[in-house]
Amino acid sequence: MTERYDAIVVGAGHNGLVCAALLGRAGRKVLVLEAADEVGGAARTRRFAEGFTVSACAHLLYQVQPEVVGELGISLPRAAEGLSTIALSRDGRHVRLNGARVEGVDDADQAQWRDFHRRMTRFADLLAKYLNRIPPRLANGTRRDVLTLAELGLDLRRLGREEMREFLRLIGMNIYDEVEERFQSPLLKGAVSLDAVLGTHLGPRSPNTILTYLYRLCGDHGRASLPAGGMGAVAEALAQCARGHGVTIRTGMPVRRIVVDNGRAAGVETENGETFSSWTIVSNADPKRTLLGLVGSRHLETGFTRRIANLRSRGNAAKLHLALDGLPAFDGLERKELGDRLLIAPDADYVERAFNPAKYGEMSPEPVLEITVPSFRDASLAPTGKHVLSAIVQYAPYQLKAGWSDAAREALKKRAIETIAAYAPDLPGRIVAAELLSPADIEAEFGISGGHWHHAELTLDQFLFVRPVPGAAQYRMPLDGLWLCGAGTHPGGGISGACGRNAARIILKQQKPA
C-alpha cells in the first residue's frame, strides 16, 4: 500500500524546502524526500575534519529574496551582514569595496565606481522584480503573460531613454569591456570580473557576463552575508518552517525514479523500494537529472529531450576547505578584515587567463579564488582558537581532460593553497586538514549534474522565458503532474529561494486541492 500525498518534493535543497513550506502553508499534504542524511542539498554544513565544519558548497548569502523570508515568516541566522569585499594585492595595497564605497583606488576610479555601482544596482533592481515572477510565455501566453511582458517593456522604458539604451547595450555584453572602459585599477577590474564569472563556465571576455554580474547584485546589491552555523543552518531554518506547516521531510531516502503512469507523473519510487503516490511531483533536482535520469526520455518527447540533453551545465568551480590551527596573516590585512570576503583576482586579464585552460578541459595553473574565514565571525564552526577557511576555486572544469582522479584533486588543492600562500605566507604551516571538492565530487555528493551550482549555465539563452529550455519556463514540465523548482528554473542558482517560491505559486494557482 503506497501512501498518497498532495505533493511530493524530490530533494530537500533550499528551493525544495521553500516550495514544500509554501505548499504546506496552503494546506497541502506534502512529503519531501532527500537522498542525503541532512536537508539542504548544496546549502549544507559539512564536517570535513574532526571539530571543523563549513558550508559545503555555497558559503555566502547574497540573493535571499525578501518575498521568500517574508511569506514564510522566518528569519535566517546570520553571523555577519554587509561583508566588505577585499581584492587582494601581492604588495599589500588591497582594494576594499562595500556597496558604493571603494577604497584603495584613485579619485577617477572612485567616481567611476559610484556611477557604475549606481547603474548596475538600478538594473539589478529591475531584474530582481522579475526574479520573483513566473516568467511570461512568449507564445500562447495567457493574459497574465502578456501583462507581465508589457510591464517589463514599460519598466525598461521608465528607466529613461539613456538608461534604457545603456541597459540594452550592456545586457548581452561582457564584463571585461565594461571594466576596461571605466576603471584604471587592475584590482578593481579583477574584482568585478570575478564577481561576474564566479560559479559559471564563463570568462570575463565571454558574452553575457554583465547579466551574470547583475544577477549577483539582485537582492542585497552584491553585499554578502554570512550564515551562522554554515549554510546548513539556513536549510534547517527552512526545514523547521516546512515542518511547522505540516510537511513531512524524510532524509536518507534517495529517489530511484519518478513513476509515470499512463503518460503522467504519479509518484516516486525510492532506492529502498518504497513507493509514494501523488499527482504532483515537484523536483528540486536539476533538469537533466530529473528528466533524463528520474523520469527517463521514453516518457518525454524527442525535441524536449534533446533540449534538456543539450542544456549547458558543466560546472567550473571547485570548493576548498582548510582546517587551520590559527588565523593566517595576510600581508597588508588587518586581523578584523579576515571576516570579510577576500578575492584573488589581481586583474581582469588574470581572470581571463585562468579561464583559458578550462575551455580545453584543463584546470587553471593560477586559479581565481573567493575566500572566506567563516569561523572568524562564527565560532561554532571550529574548536576554540582554531579556524576554517572556505574558498571557491576557479577554474576547475567538470570535464577535466585527464579525469578527476585523486591526483588531479590533490594537484588543484596544492595550486589553490600555493596561490593563497602568495598572499598569506604562513597559511601552509597552519593547515591541520584540507579537502577539495571538484565539480565531479559536487555532482556525486549533491546530485547536481555537471556539478554546476546554477544547475544550468546562466546565460541569455537559458534565462527568463527560456529557462531551463524553451517551452518549459513556467516550472511545469511537458509531463502532466511534473514540476521543477530548483536552480535550473527561473531565475537560477544561488541561495535565493525564488525558484521554489515561484514554483509553489504556480502549482497552487493551477491545481486546486482535490
Added chain:
Amino acid sequence: MGAVMNDAQNTAVKAQAEIAAVPQGRLRTPFWPRLNELDRLNAWHEWKGYTTPDALYDADLEYFSIRNSTGVFDLTPMTKYRIKGPDSLAYIDRLVTRDMQKVKPGRVAYAVWCDDRGQVIDDGTIFHLREGEYRLCSQERHLAWLTAAAIGLDVAIVEETGDIAALAVQGPTSFSVMKNLGLEGIEELKPFGLTHFDFAGSELMVSRTGFTGDLGYELWIEAGRALELWDALFEAGRLHGIRAIGTEALDLARIEAGFLTAGVDFLPAESTVRPGRSRSPFELGLEWLVDFKKPNFNGRRALAEEKRRGSRWQLVKLDIEGNKPAHHSYVYRMLRGRRRQVGFVTSACWSPVCKKNIAIATVEAPHGDPGNELLVEIYYQREMHWSRVMAKAAIAEKPFWDPPRRRATPPAPY
C-alpha cells in the same frame, strides 16, 4: 631539372587520382548498369544523391506495365535505417504516432513521425525484420532526429541506404513472377507482410508493399548481389510482361492510389521556415495513424490539443471534370454567391486506368469535408495562348485505384 618536372608531374597525377577517388556528381545505384542498358531516352534526374530515370523508353507504357503486367522500379535511393537493440520497440513506438506494439515481427507498417509540435517530419514504412530489429524507410534523411530520439534508450541506428539494394516489383502478374523466381510460400504472404528467403547464399527480404496501390512486392538484398537479383527477376518475369520503369510512371500510379510524397504533398516539418507551412497528421488525412491510447509519443501533447481545437488544413482527393490535369491549381469554393480561394492542388494527373481527372489538394478546413463541391482553376496552353477553365471538383472519399487483387491472398496467378 628533369627530376624536378617529374616530381611536379607526379604530384599533379597523384592529386588527380585523389580527386577522382572522391565520389562526385550523382551516385549510381547497384542496378544502374541494367537500367542504363534498357534506357532509350537518356532522361535522368537526381534523387537523394542518386541518378534515377524519369522514364526509360515511354512513361505511359511503363505506367501500363504496373497496371497490366509487372513494372520494376529501383528504389535503392530511398533512405533506409536499421534500428535494433533492447529498446528498439520502445524507441519506434515513441517515434511514430501509431501503435507499434501491434506490428509483430514479419509485419510492415506505414507510419508518420512528428516533432514536439505535432508536425509531420516525414512518412515512411517500418519493417519489423525480426524480434527487436527494424528497418525504417523514408523519403528524407533523418539521422539527426533519429539520433536525438535515441537519447536515453538502448538502441543503435545505422544508416544503410547504400548497403541495401531494393526493387519494387508491382502489378497484377508480380505474384507469378515471384513464384517463377522460386520463392517458396510467397502465396501466403499477406499485404504488409515480409519474409526472408535465401538467394544464392544471401538473404533476400521480400515484403508485400509498394507505392502503386496494386498487387506488388518489394525486394531487398545486399548491394553486392543486386545485379544477380535483377537478372533472375527479369528471367522469371520474361513471359509475364516484366518492364523496368522510371519515376514518372510510378508517380502516376501513386496519385491514383492516393499516396503522398514528402516535399510535394506536404513539406517535412524540419524543412519549413514560415509558421504554418508544416502539417499535422490530421491535416494530411492520416488521423487513422494517430493512436492516443499510447501514453507517450512524439507530438502527442500538441496533437491532443489540435484535436480539441480543430485543424487548420485538410488533405483531399479530387475528382475533377474534364481531362486537363490540374497541375498547381488553386482550389475555390462558392460561398454565399462568391468564389473564395480555399486551397491548392499539390499533385494531379489524368488517370489512365480510372479514366478520370484526379488530384491531391490541400484546402482550409472545413472546406474539404465530404460532399462539398469545389472548383479548380486550370490553366492550359493551346498554340502558345493560355486558356483557363473553372472545373468542378468532387471530393473523393476513397482512393481512385484500389483493386481487390491488391489484397487477395493468395494472389491470383495472372
